[in-house]
Amino acid sequence: MESDKFFVVAIVMAIIFTGLAVYLFLLDRKLSRIEKKQSEMMEELKRKEQE
Protein backbone atom coordinates (compact mmCIF):
# COMPACT_ATOMS: atom_id res chain seq x y z
CA MET A 1 0.00 0.00 0.00
CA GLU A 2 1.40 3.37 -0.94
CA SER A 3 0.96 5.48 2.16
CA ASP A 4 1.54 8.63 0.06
CA LYS A 5 -1.94 8.37 -1.42
CA PHE A 6 -3.43 7.97 2.04
CA PHE A 7 -1.61 11.08 3.10
CA VAL A 8 -3.47 13.13 0.51
CA VAL A 9 -6.86 11.81 1.58
CA ALA A 10 -6.01 12.43 5.23
CA ILE A 11 -5.07 16.05 4.53
CA VAL A 12 -8.21 16.64 2.49
CA MET A 13 -10.48 15.24 5.15
CA ALA A 14 -8.64 17.13 7.87
CA ILE A 15 -9.16 20.37 5.98
CA ILE A 16 -12.86 19.69 5.54
CA PHE A 17 -13.30 18.86 9.17
CA THR A 18 -11.28 21.85 10.35
CA GLY A 19 -13.46 24.07 8.20
CA LEU A 20 -16.59 22.66 9.81
CA ALA A 21 -15.09 23.04 13.27
CA VAL A 22 -14.24 26.68 12.60
CA TYR A 23 -17.82 27.26 11.44
CA LEU A 24 -19.13 25.71 14.66
CA PHE A 25 -16.77 27.88 16.66
CA LEU A 26 -17.95 31.06 14.97
CA LEU A 27 -21.56 30.03 15.58
CA ASP A 28 -20.72 29.43 19.23
CA ARG A 29 -19.17 32.85 19.56
CA LYS A 30 -22.14 34.55 17.93
CA LEU A 31 -24.52 32.83 20.34
CA SER A 32 -22.41 33.93 23.30
CA ARG A 33 -22.59 37.52 22.12
CA ILE A 34 -26.37 37.41 21.76
CA GLU A 35 -26.73 35.80 25.18
CA LYS A 36 -24.53 38.44 26.75
CA LYS A 37 -26.54 41.19 25.13
CA GLN A 38 -29.74 39.61 26.40
CA SER A 39 -28.52 39.41 29.99
CA GLU A 40 -27.35 43.01 29.79
CA MET A 41 -30.80 44.04 28.64
CA MET A 42 -32.33 42.10 31.54
CA GLU A 43 -30.03 43.93 33.96
CA GLU A 44 -31.08 47.28 32.44
CA LEU A 45 -34.74 46.41 32.89
CA LYS A 46 -34.22 45.35 36.50
CA ARG A 47 -32.35 48.53 37.30
CA LYS A 48 -35.06 50.65 35.70
CA GLU A 49 -37.73 48.88 37.70
CA GLN A 50 -35.89 49.60 40.93
CA GLU A 51 -35.72 53.32 40.21
Next chain:
Amino acid sequence: MKEVNELILKDFRLEIRQRYAINGILLYVFSTIFVVQLCFGRIIDEKTWIALFWIILLFAAFNAVSKSFNQESSSRRLYYFTLASPLSVIISKMVYNTLLMLILGILSLGLFSVFMGMPPLYPWLFIPAFLLGSAGLASALTMVSAIASRSGNNAALMAILGFPIVLPLLLLLVKASQTSLKEVVEAGVILRLLSAIGLIDLVIVVLAVILFPYLWRD
Protein backbone atom coordinates in the same frame (compact mmCIF):
# COMPACT_ATOMS: atom_id res chain seq x y z
CA MET B 1 -58.06 -4.11 44.90
CA LYS B 2 -61.79 -3.72 45.00
CA GLU B 3 -61.46 -0.52 43.02
CA VAL B 4 -59.67 -2.38 40.29
CA ASN B 5 -62.42 -4.96 40.06
CA GLU B 6 -65.08 -2.27 39.93
CA LEU B 7 -63.30 -0.49 37.13
CA ILE B 8 -62.89 -3.69 35.15
CA LEU B 9 -66.57 -4.44 35.53
CA LYS B 10 -67.38 -0.92 34.43
CA ASP B 11 -65.35 -1.30 31.26
CA PHE B 12 -66.93 -4.66 30.63
CA ARG B 13 -70.45 -3.30 31.03
CA LEU B 14 -69.67 -0.36 28.78
CA GLU B 15 -68.47 -2.76 26.15
CA ILE B 16 -71.60 -4.86 26.30
CA ARG B 17 -73.75 -1.78 25.97
CA GLN B 18 -71.89 -0.23 23.07
CA ARG B 19 -71.41 -3.39 21.17
CA TYR B 20 -70.27 -1.71 17.97
CA ALA B 21 -66.66 -1.64 19.10
CA ILE B 22 -66.32 -5.31 19.80
CA ASN B 23 -68.35 -6.17 16.74
CA GLY B 24 -66.06 -4.10 14.57
CA ILE B 25 -63.05 -5.97 15.86
CA LEU B 26 -64.63 -9.36 15.44
CA LEU B 27 -65.61 -8.48 11.91
CA TYR B 28 -62.07 -7.34 11.24
CA VAL B 29 -60.55 -10.56 12.50
CA PHE B 30 -62.99 -12.72 10.60
CA SER B 31 -62.65 -10.86 7.33
CA THR B 32 -58.86 -10.72 7.38
CA ILE B 33 -58.55 -14.41 8.09
CA PHE B 34 -61.06 -15.12 5.35
CA VAL B 35 -59.13 -13.04 2.83
CA VAL B 36 -55.91 -14.77 3.79
CA GLN B 37 -57.59 -18.08 3.30
CA LEU B 38 -58.74 -17.00 -0.15
CA CYS B 39 -55.22 -16.12 -1.12
CA PHE B 40 -53.37 -19.06 0.32
CA GLY B 41 -55.94 -21.78 0.33
CA ARG B 42 -55.49 -24.58 2.73
CA ILE B 43 -51.90 -25.28 1.89
CA ILE B 44 -49.90 -22.87 3.91
CA ASP B 45 -46.28 -22.95 4.90
CA GLU B 46 -45.90 -23.18 8.67
CA LYS B 47 -43.71 -20.14 9.09
CA THR B 48 -46.15 -18.10 7.05
CA TRP B 49 -48.96 -19.37 9.27
CA ILE B 50 -47.20 -18.06 12.36
CA ALA B 51 -46.36 -14.73 10.77
CA LEU B 52 -49.90 -14.18 9.55
CA PHE B 53 -51.37 -15.21 12.87
CA TRP B 54 -49.34 -12.73 14.84
CA ILE B 55 -49.78 -9.91 12.32
CA ILE B 56 -53.54 -10.24 12.31
CA LEU B 57 -53.63 -10.52 16.09
CA LEU B 58 -51.39 -7.48 16.37
CA PHE B 59 -53.58 -5.30 14.19
CA ALA B 60 -56.72 -6.46 15.93
CA ALA B 61 -55.03 -5.59 19.22
CA PHE B 62 -54.17 -2.10 18.00
CA ASN B 63 -57.78 -1.64 16.99
CA ALA B 64 -59.22 -2.95 20.21
CA VAL B 65 -56.90 -1.29 22.68
CA SER B 66 -56.89 2.11 21.02
CA LYS B 67 -60.46 2.47 22.10
CA SER B 68 -59.57 2.07 25.77
CA PHE B 69 -59.08 5.68 26.55
CA ASN B 70 -61.35 7.16 23.96
CA GLN B 71 -64.69 6.06 25.20
CA GLU B 72 -65.06 8.48 28.04
CA SER B 73 -65.34 12.20 27.54
CA SER B 74 -62.99 14.44 29.46
CA SER B 75 -65.57 15.60 31.93
CA ARG B 76 -66.27 12.05 32.92
CA ARG B 77 -62.56 11.39 33.11
CA LEU B 78 -62.23 14.18 35.68
CA TYR B 79 -64.98 12.50 37.67
CA TYR B 80 -63.06 9.22 37.66
CA PHE B 81 -59.92 11.04 38.68
CA THR B 82 -61.53 12.25 41.85
CA LEU B 83 -62.80 8.80 42.66
CA ALA B 84 -60.13 6.27 41.76
CA SER B 85 -56.38 6.28 42.16
CA PRO B 86 -54.40 6.29 38.89
CA LEU B 87 -52.86 2.99 39.91
CA SER B 88 -56.27 1.34 39.89
CA VAL B 89 -57.13 2.94 36.60
CA ILE B 90 -54.08 1.73 34.75
CA ILE B 91 -54.12 -1.74 36.26
CA SER B 92 -57.79 -2.17 35.51
CA LYS B 93 -57.31 -1.08 31.91
CA MET B 94 -54.36 -3.39 31.44
CA VAL B 95 -56.18 -6.36 32.92
CA TYR B 96 -59.27 -5.63 30.86
CA ASN B 97 -57.26 -5.34 27.68
CA THR B 98 -55.34 -8.52 28.45
CA LEU B 99 -58.61 -10.41 28.80
CA LEU B 100 -59.81 -8.84 25.57
CA MET B 101 -56.66 -9.90 23.79
CA LEU B 102 -56.88 -13.42 25.12
CA ILE B 103 -60.40 -13.72 23.81
CA LEU B 104 -59.32 -12.28 20.46
CA GLY B 105 -56.35 -14.60 20.37
CA ILE B 106 -58.31 -17.74 21.08
CA LEU B 107 -60.89 -16.68 18.54
CA SER B 108 -58.23 -16.04 15.91
CA LEU B 109 -56.59 -19.34 16.71
CA GLY B 110 -59.91 -21.06 16.24
CA LEU B 111 -60.68 -19.34 12.97
CA PHE B 112 -57.18 -20.01 11.70
CA SER B 113 -57.40 -23.70 12.41
CA VAL B 114 -60.81 -23.88 10.77
CA PHE B 115 -59.72 -22.16 7.58
CA MET B 116 -56.12 -23.12 7.28
CA GLY B 117 -55.38 -26.02 9.51
CA MET B 118 -53.24 -25.95 12.57
CA PRO B 119 -49.52 -26.67 12.45
CA PRO B 120 -48.06 -28.92 15.12
CA LEU B 121 -47.17 -26.51 17.89
CA TYR B 122 -45.42 -27.75 20.99
CA PRO B 123 -48.01 -26.74 23.60
CA TRP B 124 -45.67 -26.34 26.55
CA LEU B 125 -43.92 -23.53 24.74
CA PHE B 126 -46.64 -22.05 22.64
CA ILE B 127 -49.38 -21.71 25.24
CA PRO B 128 -47.38 -19.91 27.96
CA ALA B 129 -45.74 -17.76 25.30
CA PHE B 130 -49.16 -16.89 23.92
CA LEU B 131 -50.49 -16.00 27.38
CA LEU B 132 -47.48 -13.93 28.39
CA GLY B 133 -47.32 -12.35 24.97
CA SER B 134 -50.96 -11.30 24.98
CA ALA B 135 -50.57 -9.77 28.42
CA GLY B 136 -47.47 -7.90 27.30
CA LEU B 137 -48.96 -6.64 24.05
CA ALA B 138 -52.12 -5.55 25.82
CA SER B 139 -50.23 -3.69 28.53
CA ALA B 140 -47.87 -1.98 26.11
CA LEU B 141 -50.72 -0.93 23.83
CA THR B 142 -52.76 0.28 26.81
CA MET B 143 -49.91 2.55 27.81
CA VAL B 144 -49.46 3.82 24.26
CA SER B 145 -53.18 4.45 24.01
CA ALA B 146 -52.98 6.46 27.22
CA ILE B 147 -50.18 8.57 25.75
CA ALA B 148 -51.95 9.03 22.43
CA SER B 149 -55.23 9.97 24.08
CA ARG B 150 -53.62 13.04 25.65
CA SER B 151 -52.61 14.40 22.29
CA GLY B 152 -55.56 14.71 19.98
CA ASN B 153 -56.70 11.14 19.62
CA ASN B 154 -55.20 10.70 16.23
CA ALA B 155 -55.48 7.11 15.07
CA ALA B 156 -52.27 7.40 13.11
CA LEU B 157 -50.44 8.61 16.20
CA MET B 158 -51.38 5.45 18.06
CA ALA B 159 -49.86 3.37 15.29
CA ILE B 160 -46.71 5.51 15.07
CA LEU B 161 -46.09 5.43 18.78
CA GLY B 162 -47.16 1.87 19.28
CA PHE B 163 -45.32 0.06 16.53
CA PRO B 164 -41.75 0.44 17.83
CA ILE B 165 -42.77 -0.37 21.38
CA VAL B 166 -44.57 -3.53 20.37
CA LEU B 167 -41.81 -4.80 18.11
CA PRO B 168 -39.42 -6.52 20.56
CA LEU B 169 -42.28 -8.45 22.08
CA LEU B 170 -43.55 -9.41 18.65
CA LEU B 171 -40.14 -10.63 17.57
CA LEU B 172 -39.80 -12.79 20.63
CA LEU B 173 -43.29 -14.19 20.19
CA VAL B 174 -42.67 -15.09 16.58
CA LYS B 175 -39.36 -16.69 17.53
CA ALA B 176 -41.05 -18.66 20.32
CA SER B 177 -43.80 -19.79 17.96
CA GLN B 178 -41.27 -20.88 15.35
CA THR B 179 -39.29 -22.77 17.95
CA SER B 180 -42.46 -24.50 19.09
CA LEU B 181 -42.85 -25.97 15.60
CA LYS B 182 -40.25 -28.56 16.50
CA GLU B 183 -41.38 -31.91 17.86
CA VAL B 184 -39.76 -31.58 21.23
CA VAL B 185 -38.24 -28.49 22.74
CA GLU B 186 -35.72 -28.74 25.57
CA ALA B 187 -36.65 -27.18 28.87
CA GLY B 188 -33.65 -24.86 28.74
CA VAL B 189 -34.76 -23.27 25.50
CA ILE B 190 -38.33 -22.91 26.74
CA LEU B 191 -37.14 -21.26 29.91
CA ARG B 192 -34.87 -18.86 28.06
CA LEU B 193 -37.58 -17.70 25.66
CA LEU B 194 -40.32 -17.48 28.25
CA SER B 195 -38.15 -15.59 30.70
CA ALA B 196 -37.20 -13.12 27.95
CA ILE B 197 -40.86 -12.50 27.16
CA GLY B 198 -41.67 -12.35 30.86
CA LEU B 199 -38.88 -9.87 31.47
CA ILE B 200 -40.12 -7.52 28.78
CA ASP B 201 -43.65 -7.84 30.16
CA LEU B 202 -42.39 -6.95 33.62
CA VAL B 203 -40.45 -3.92 32.41
CA ILE B 204 -43.46 -2.66 30.46
CA VAL B 205 -45.88 -3.09 33.35
CA VAL B 206 -43.55 -1.54 35.91
CA LEU B 207 -42.78 1.45 33.71
CA ALA B 208 -46.46 1.90 32.87
CA VAL B 209 -47.50 1.79 36.51
CA ILE B 210 -44.83 4.29 37.54
CA LEU B 211 -45.39 6.68 34.66
CA PHE B 212 -49.16 6.58 34.21
CA PRO B 213 -49.92 9.04 37.06
CA TYR B 214 -47.96 11.68 35.13
CA LEU B 215 -50.29 11.27 32.20
CA TRP B 216 -53.47 11.10 34.20
CA ARG B 217 -53.54 14.46 35.95
CA ASP B 218 -54.93 17.16 33.81
Next chain:
Amino acid sequence: MWWKFLGVFLVLYSIIAGLLIDVPALPVIHQTIRNLFYHVPMWFSMFFMLGTSLVFSVRYLSGFRMKDDLIASGAANTGLVMGSLGLLTGMIWARFTWGDFWTNDPQLNGAAVSMMAYLAYVVLRGSIDESAMRARISAVYNIFAFMLLVIFLGVLPRLADSSLHPGKGGNTSTMEGLDPLMRMVFYPAAIGWILIAFWLLQLHNRRRALVQGVKLNNQ
Protein backbone atom coordinates in the same frame (compact mmCIF):
# COMPACT_ATOMS: atom_id res chain seq x y z
CA MET C 1 -15.11 25.53 26.38
CA TRP C 2 -11.88 23.61 26.53
CA TRP C 3 -13.64 20.32 25.89
CA LYS C 4 -14.84 21.60 22.53
CA PHE C 5 -11.27 22.13 21.42
CA LEU C 6 -10.36 18.72 22.79
CA GLY C 7 -13.15 17.18 20.76
CA VAL C 8 -11.99 18.86 17.56
CA PHE C 9 -8.41 17.86 18.23
CA LEU C 10 -9.27 14.24 18.92
CA VAL C 11 -11.34 13.91 15.77
CA LEU C 12 -8.63 15.54 13.66
CA TYR C 13 -6.16 13.14 15.16
CA SER C 14 -8.38 10.22 14.33
CA ILE C 15 -8.80 11.38 10.75
CA ILE C 16 -5.08 11.66 10.12
CA ALA C 17 -3.91 8.72 12.19
CA GLY C 18 -6.80 6.58 11.07
CA LEU C 19 -5.69 6.77 7.47
CA LEU C 20 -1.99 6.46 8.07
CA ILE C 21 -1.50 3.62 10.52
CA ASP C 22 -1.21 0.00 9.48
CA VAL C 23 -4.28 -2.10 9.92
CA PRO C 24 -4.48 -5.90 10.20
CA ALA C 25 -5.28 -7.62 6.94
CA LEU C 26 -8.71 -9.16 7.28
CA PRO C 27 -10.62 -11.10 4.62
CA VAL C 28 -13.39 -9.29 2.74
CA ILE C 29 -13.10 -6.10 4.74
CA HIS C 30 -9.48 -5.20 3.82
CA GLN C 31 -8.79 -1.50 4.24
CA THR C 32 -12.39 -0.51 4.91
CA ILE C 33 -11.86 -1.66 8.49
CA ARG C 34 -10.66 1.91 8.95
CA ASN C 35 -14.32 2.82 8.91
CA LEU C 36 -14.32 1.60 12.47
CA PHE C 37 -12.86 4.96 13.47
CA TYR C 38 -15.63 6.95 11.86
CA HIS C 39 -18.77 4.85 11.62
CA VAL C 40 -18.82 3.39 15.13
CA PRO C 41 -18.29 6.70 16.99
CA MET C 42 -21.51 7.88 15.35
CA TRP C 43 -23.42 5.18 17.19
CA PHE C 44 -21.61 5.85 20.45
CA SER C 45 -22.49 9.54 20.17
CA MET C 46 -26.10 8.67 19.43
CA PHE C 47 -26.24 6.49 22.51
CA PHE C 48 -24.81 9.21 24.73
CA MET C 49 -27.20 11.75 23.27
CA LEU C 50 -30.23 9.54 23.81
CA GLY C 51 -29.00 8.74 27.30
CA THR C 52 -28.79 12.46 28.00
CA SER C 53 -32.31 12.79 26.64
CA LEU C 54 -33.49 10.14 29.07
CA VAL C 55 -31.79 11.79 32.03
CA PHE C 56 -33.36 15.15 31.29
CA SER C 57 -36.77 13.62 30.62
CA VAL C 58 -36.66 12.06 34.07
CA ARG C 59 -35.45 15.35 35.52
CA TYR C 60 -38.37 17.10 33.91
CA LEU C 61 -40.83 14.68 35.46
CA SER C 62 -39.34 15.25 38.88
CA GLY C 63 -39.21 19.04 38.79
CA PHE C 64 -41.29 20.27 35.85
CA ARG C 65 -38.70 22.80 34.76
CA MET C 66 -38.96 23.80 31.12
CA LYS C 67 -35.21 23.90 30.81
CA ASP C 68 -35.04 20.13 31.32
CA ASP C 69 -37.61 19.58 28.60
CA LEU C 70 -35.65 21.77 26.22
CA ILE C 71 -32.47 19.79 26.73
CA ALA C 72 -34.29 16.46 26.56
CA SER C 73 -35.83 17.25 23.18
CA GLY C 74 -32.60 18.78 21.89
CA ALA C 75 -30.68 15.70 22.87
CA ALA C 76 -33.22 13.46 21.16
CA ASN C 77 -32.92 15.49 17.97
CA THR C 78 -29.13 15.47 18.04
CA GLY C 79 -29.20 11.75 18.80
CA LEU C 80 -31.36 11.17 15.74
CA VAL C 81 -28.88 13.11 13.62
CA MET C 82 -25.91 11.06 14.85
CA GLY C 83 -27.90 7.87 14.43
CA SER C 84 -28.88 8.75 10.89
CA LEU C 85 -25.24 9.38 10.08
CA GLY C 86 -24.36 6.06 11.64
CA LEU C 87 -27.03 4.29 9.66
CA LEU C 88 -26.06 5.98 6.40
CA THR C 89 -22.36 5.31 6.77
CA GLY C 90 -23.13 1.75 7.79
CA MET C 91 -25.26 1.18 4.71
CA ILE C 92 -22.61 2.54 2.39
CA TRP C 93 -19.91 0.50 4.07
CA ALA C 94 -22.06 -2.60 3.79
CA ARG C 95 -22.86 -1.99 0.14
CA PHE C 96 -19.25 -1.78 -0.92
CA THR C 97 -17.91 -4.47 1.34
CA TRP C 98 -20.53 -7.14 1.53
CA GLY C 99 -22.66 -6.28 -1.48
CA ASP C 100 -25.92 -5.20 0.09
CA PHE C 101 -27.25 -2.01 1.59
CA TRP C 102 -29.08 -3.93 4.27
CA THR C 103 -28.57 -7.30 5.86
CA ASN C 104 -30.62 -9.23 8.37
CA ASP C 105 -28.36 -8.29 11.19
CA PRO C 106 -30.33 -7.96 14.46
CA GLN C 107 -28.30 -5.00 15.66
CA LEU C 108 -28.94 -3.16 12.40
CA ASN C 109 -32.67 -3.81 12.51
CA GLY C 110 -32.73 -2.96 16.19
CA ALA C 111 -30.96 0.33 15.63
CA ALA C 112 -33.39 1.24 12.86
CA VAL C 113 -36.45 0.49 14.99
CA SER C 114 -35.04 2.38 17.97
CA MET C 115 -34.58 5.39 15.77
CA MET C 116 -38.15 4.99 14.61
CA ALA C 117 -39.21 5.18 18.23
CA TYR C 118 -37.42 8.50 18.63
CA LEU C 119 -38.92 9.75 15.40
CA ALA C 120 -42.28 8.87 16.95
CA TYR C 121 -41.18 10.97 19.93
CA VAL C 122 -40.63 13.93 17.61
CA VAL C 123 -44.03 13.36 15.97
CA LEU C 124 -45.64 13.17 19.40
CA ARG C 125 -44.11 16.47 20.40
CA GLY C 126 -45.36 18.01 17.19
CA SER C 127 -48.92 16.95 17.89
CA ILE C 128 -49.30 18.62 21.31
CA ASP C 129 -49.58 22.39 21.35
CA GLU C 130 -49.51 23.25 25.00
CA SER C 131 -45.92 23.32 26.19
CA ALA C 132 -46.28 21.90 29.70
CA MET C 133 -48.39 18.98 28.57
CA ARG C 134 -46.12 18.38 25.60
CA ALA C 135 -43.14 18.23 27.93
CA ARG C 136 -44.85 15.83 30.30
CA ILE C 137 -46.28 13.41 27.75
CA SER C 138 -43.16 13.28 25.64
CA ALA C 139 -41.02 12.73 28.73
CA VAL C 140 -43.06 9.63 29.50
CA TYR C 141 -42.68 8.32 25.96
CA ASN C 142 -38.98 9.10 26.01
CA ILE C 143 -38.51 6.68 28.88
CA PHE C 144 -40.22 3.92 26.93
CA ALA C 145 -38.18 4.75 23.86
CA PHE C 146 -34.94 4.43 25.81
CA MET C 147 -36.10 1.11 27.20
CA LEU C 148 -36.58 0.01 23.60
CA LEU C 149 -33.10 1.18 22.71
CA VAL C 150 -31.60 -0.85 25.51
CA ILE C 151 -33.61 -3.93 24.58
CA PHE C 152 -32.80 -3.71 20.90
CA LEU C 153 -29.13 -2.91 21.11
CA GLY C 154 -28.22 -4.85 24.21
CA VAL C 155 -30.60 -7.70 24.94
CA LEU C 156 -31.97 -9.01 21.66
CA PRO C 157 -28.73 -9.25 19.72
CA ARG C 158 -27.27 -11.51 22.37
CA LEU C 159 -30.20 -13.85 21.97
CA ALA C 160 -29.95 -13.87 18.20
CA ASP C 161 -28.33 -16.59 16.17
CA SER C 162 -26.13 -14.83 13.68
CA SER C 163 -24.87 -11.32 13.38
CA LEU C 164 -22.62 -9.07 11.33
CA HIS C 165 -21.36 -7.18 14.32
CA PRO C 166 -18.66 -8.21 16.76
CA GLY C 167 -19.71 -9.55 20.14
CA LYS C 168 -23.17 -10.66 19.13
CA GLY C 169 -24.47 -13.90 17.74
CA GLY C 170 -21.30 -15.86 18.09
CA ASN C 171 -18.61 -13.40 17.02
CA THR C 172 -15.93 -12.44 19.49
CA SER C 173 -16.49 -9.17 21.25
CA THR C 174 -14.97 -5.98 19.79
CA MET C 175 -12.98 -5.17 22.83
CA GLU C 176 -11.09 -8.42 22.93
CA GLY C 177 -10.51 -8.68 19.23
CA LEU C 178 -9.39 -5.16 18.46
CA ASP C 179 -5.83 -4.72 17.30
CA PRO C 180 -3.97 -2.60 19.90
CA LEU C 181 -2.76 -0.12 17.33
CA MET C 182 -6.30 0.44 16.11
CA ARG C 183 -7.41 0.83 19.67
CA MET C 184 -5.09 3.84 19.97
CA VAL C 185 -7.02 5.60 17.25
CA PHE C 186 -10.47 4.25 18.01
CA TYR C 187 -10.88 5.35 21.62
CA PRO C 188 -9.82 8.96 20.98
CA ALA C 189 -12.07 9.03 17.92
CA ALA C 190 -15.08 7.86 19.91
CA ILE C 191 -14.44 10.33 22.72
CA GLY C 192 -13.82 13.13 20.25
CA TRP C 193 -17.06 12.57 18.38
CA ILE C 194 -19.03 12.30 21.62
CA LEU C 195 -17.62 15.67 22.67
CA ILE C 196 -18.52 17.14 19.28
CA ALA C 197 -22.04 15.75 19.70
CA PHE C 198 -22.32 17.48 23.07
CA TRP C 199 -21.12 20.68 21.47
CA LEU C 200 -23.81 20.38 18.81
CA LEU C 201 -26.34 19.72 21.55
CA GLN C 202 -25.23 22.75 23.49
CA LEU C 203 -25.49 25.04 20.47
CA HIS C 204 -28.90 23.63 19.64
CA ASN C 205 -30.11 24.18 23.20
CA ARG C 206 -28.71 27.68 23.50
CA ARG C 207 -30.31 28.78 20.26
CA ARG C 208 -33.70 27.41 21.25
CA ALA C 209 -33.41 28.84 24.76
CA LEU C 210 -32.88 32.29 23.27
CA VAL C 211 -35.82 31.90 20.95
CA GLN C 212 -38.19 30.52 23.58
CA GLY C 213 -37.07 32.71 26.45
CA VAL C 214 -36.03 29.80 28.65
CA LYS C 215 -33.15 30.25 31.04
CA LEU C 216 -30.32 27.77 30.84
CA ASN C 217 -28.01 27.53 33.84
CA ASN C 218 -24.59 28.87 33.10
CA GLN C 219 -25.44 32.46 32.30
